[in-house]
Amino acid sequence: MREVTIERATSVAGKMLLVLALEAVEQALRSRLLEEIARSVVGHGGRRTEGEEVELRCARMPDDAGMETLRAALAAALGRAPQLTVREDDALVAGIVVRIGDRVLDASIAGQLEVLRERARALLNEEAHG
Amino acid sequence: MADGPIQATIRAVAEAIDRAADRFEPSVRVLELGHVVAIQDDVLRIRGLREAAVDEIVEVGSKRALVLSLDRREVRAILLDEPGGIGEGSTVRSRGAVASIRVGEGLFGRVVDPLGRALDGAPLAGSLSEVPLQRPAPGIHERGPVHSPLATGVLAVDALFPIGRGQRESSSSATSVRARPRSCWTSCYASATPTWSASMSRSVGGAGETVAVVEELRRGGGRYVVVSAPEDIGPGLRYLAPYSGVAVAEHFALRGEHALVVFDDLSAHAVAWRELALLLRRPPGREAYPGDVFYLHARLLERAAQLAPELGGGSVTALPVAVLDGGRLTAYIPTNLISITDGQLVFSDTLFTAGQKPAIDGTLSVSRVGARAQPQAIRALGAKLKLDYASFLELEAFSRLGTRLDASTERTIERGRRIRRLLRAQRGQSLDLVGEVVRLLLAASDALLRVPEDEVGAAAQACDEAARVQHGALCDQIRRDGVIHQTAREALEQTLERVVSASWAA
Numbered sequence: 066m067r068e069v070t071i072e073r074a075t076s077v078a079g080k081m082l083l084v085l086a087l088e089a090v091e092q093a094l095r096s097r098l099l100e101e102i103a104r105s106v107v108g109h110g111g112r113r114t115e116g117e118e119v120e121l122r123c124a125r126m127p128d129d130a131g132m133e134t135l136r137a138a139l140a141a142a143l144g145r146a147p148q149l150t151v152r153e154d155d156a157l158v159a160g161i162v163v164r165i166g167d168r169v170l171d172a173s174i175a176g177q178l179e180v181l182r183e184r185a186r187a188l189l190n191e192e193a194h195g
Numbered sequence: 196m197a198d199g200p201i202q203a204t205i206r207a208v209a210e211a212i213d214r215a216a217d218r219f220e221p222s223v224r225v226l227e228l229g230h231v232v233a234i235q236d237d238v239l240r241i242r243g244l245r246e247a248a249v250d251e252i253v254e255v256g257s258k259r260a261l262v263l264s265l266d267r268r269e270v271r272a273i274l275l276d277e278p279g280g281i282g283e284g285s286t287v288r289s290r291g292a293v294a295s296i297r298v299g300e301g302l303f304g305r306v307v308d309p310l311g312r313a314l315d316g317a318p319l320a321g322s323l324s325e326v327p328l329q330r331p332a333p334g335i336h337e338r339g340p341v342h343s344p345l346a347t348g349v350l351a352v353d354a355l356f357p358i359g360r361g362q363r364e365s366s367s368s369a370t371s372v373r374a375r376p377r378s379c380w381t382s383c384y385a386s387a388t389p390t391w392s393a394s395m396s397r398s399v400g401g402a403g404e405t406v407a408v409v410e411e412l413r414r415g416g417g418r419y420v421v422v423s424a425p426e427d428i429g430p431g432l433r434y435l436a437p438y439s440g441v442a443v444a445e446h447f448a449l450r451g452e453h454a455l456v457v458f459d460d461l462s463a464h465a466v467a468w469r470e471l472a473l474l475l476r477r478p479p480g481r482e483a484y485p486g487d488v489f490y491l492h493a494r495l496l497e498r499a500a501q502l503a504p505e506l507g508g509g510s511v512t513a514l515p516v517a518v519l520d521g522g523r524l525t526a527y528i529p530t531n532l533i534s535i536t537d538g539q540l541v542f543s544d545t546l547f548t549a550g551q552k553p554a555i556d557g558t559l560s561v562s563r564v565g566a567r568a569q570p571q572a573i574r575a576l577g578a579k580l581k582l583d584y585a586s587f588l589e590l591e592a593f594s595r596l597g598t599r600l601d602a603s604t605e606r607t608i609e610r611g612r613r614i615r616r617l618l619r620a621q622r623g624q625s626l627d628l629v630g631e632v633v634r635l636l637l638a639a640s641d642a643l644l645r646v647p648e649d650e651v652g653a654a655a656q657a658c659d660e661a662a663r664v665q666h667g668a669l670c671d672q673i674r675r676d677g678v679i680h681q682t683a684r685e686a687l688e689q690t691l692e693r694v695v696s697a698s699w700a701a
Contacts, residue, residue, distance in 0.1 A: 167243035171224035
């Protein structure tokens with residue numbers, strides 16, 4: 066019951082967000098993604114740069130300028146031009162998910178809603194434990 | 196209008212989402228992935244997952260695995276589900292979550308697996324909170340002394356080998372009667388309508404045996420949870436079962452309740468851990484168990500505690516069961532448990548076949564802590580019973596040799612035989628404090644020697660009824676205060692004498 070309610074309520078929130086502020090949300094997520102790409106790879110001492118393929122999943126394909134910015138950020142982080150696979154995934158609702166080798170950077174609305182759900186669950190657990 | 200349970204849940208969830216959203220800042224979620232490089236005997240060798248931790252649950256599609264070993268190149272995890280659909284190259288996802296179980300009032304009366312998935316065919320309902328299976332035992336400042344008894348309603352336990360709330364008492368039996376300790380504790384629970392909640396973790400037996408356990412527990416009301424990991428499932432879940440059982444018990448103890456957890460049995464649990472260790476290529480030690488098998492059980496049983504009043508004063512009492520291979524009390528796992536726990540009850544095959552139930556061997560059993568928690572009435576009367584019974588057990592062995600005995604020795608043996616009958620529990624019968632006090636007075640009286648051995652049970656019952664009818668106020672006072680005063684003692688002794696004289700004159 067609790068699980069279903071959390072799931073439904075957050076899904077509705079996601080749809081509302083999509084209708085009201087899609088552009089702004091996507092822009093915010095994309096800029097955070099670029100920061101995280103740099104931090105994530107540098108944070109691992111460049112260990113991931115060898116032969117790791119990069120997969121890009123997005124709810125809507127970015128325009129050419131957006132794609133070029135992403136490609137440049139990845140190239141700067143990896144130290145080489147990335148081997149990029151790109152595909153569309155409606156389940157993300159909005160935003161982008163990048164997989165660099167074993168590491169996944171999720172800047173999608175679906176991912177944000179999942180974080181929100183996990184926090185709500187944690188809060189309910191805390192309350193139950195007093 | 197007051198909220199119903201559905202409205203209350205919706206309201207609680209809405210408030211939680213509202214609060215979660217208050218602190219929410221959009222951020223990039225970083226996830227670690229790995230991939231299976233080999234799978235053998237349910238052990239996954241995983242590359243990637245550089246930030247995995249031991250006891251973490253990782254997901255391979257919809258299947259779950261428990262991380263048990265980390266090294267520079269790979270992670271090893273044991274599958275907790277059927278391996279179907281998993282092969283080399285399967286993606287493994289880390290959620291950063293350790294093994295946990297959802298627990299709450301809604302779990303009462305249910306049979307679940309060690310990860311809290313219902314096994315009895317109906318979904319789990321009610322408010323449940325997630326608790327980790329592994330957590331540190333309460334520290335010294337979080338504990339209080341063991342001070343109140345776990346009234347089992349079984350005279351042999353409450354008088355001779357008392358168990359206090361928060362104590363750890365192991366029970367061992369030979370393989371042929373290995374169900375006996377478990378059966379003793381389930382029938383205690385079933386008969387006593389207890390003031391404690393029971394959690395039983397089972398890493399042994401088949402589903403049929405679990406059904407029998409549940410049937411028995413159900414008679415004692417609904418405040419029990421069975422965590423079942425029968426012999427025919429993989430070692431991963433069997434390894435987790437006792438930790439789930441104690442996590443459930445801790446949940447209620449932290450709410451100020453008194454919880455009892457029965458581990459049935461830790462010998463089978465050690466075997467599951469040995470299987471896992473061998474699969475993980477860890478060096479085997481004595482009897483092929485890995486070197487940390489003592490630590491495995493010590494860290495589990497340390498979680499039994501009487502919590503300090505500031506933490507609500509709840510308790511977890513742990514009753515681990517062990518099987519004696521070849522009847523040897525000196526076998527590896529039973530001796531480990533004896534050294535970890537605060538006492539042990541040894542169940543005897545011979546006594547059981549002679550009809551003595553519970554078949555507790557008085558010469559090998561001991562409780563090191565419980566006497567402090569006994570009510571004064573039982574402690575005052577039980578001391579003599581212990582001495583009389585111990586002398587009897589010593590002398591009985593001599594009497595079997597056909598040696599000629601003096602009158603005093605014969606008297607001790609005759610009394611001892613009757614005491615043994617008195618200690619025999621009737622199925623479905625649970626004695627309250629008054630019932631136990633009456634039987635202890637009878638055991639100490641000369642009247643007992645006038646009752647034929649076969650009729651001791653009937654005599655005890657007759658004395659019990661007479662005491663309640665003739666001394667209702669005294670019985671209430673004993674039940675309320677747990678104390679027996681000299682005047683009450685004399686009055687009850689006179690009643691016993693009258694009852695025995697009336698029916699068993701010579």
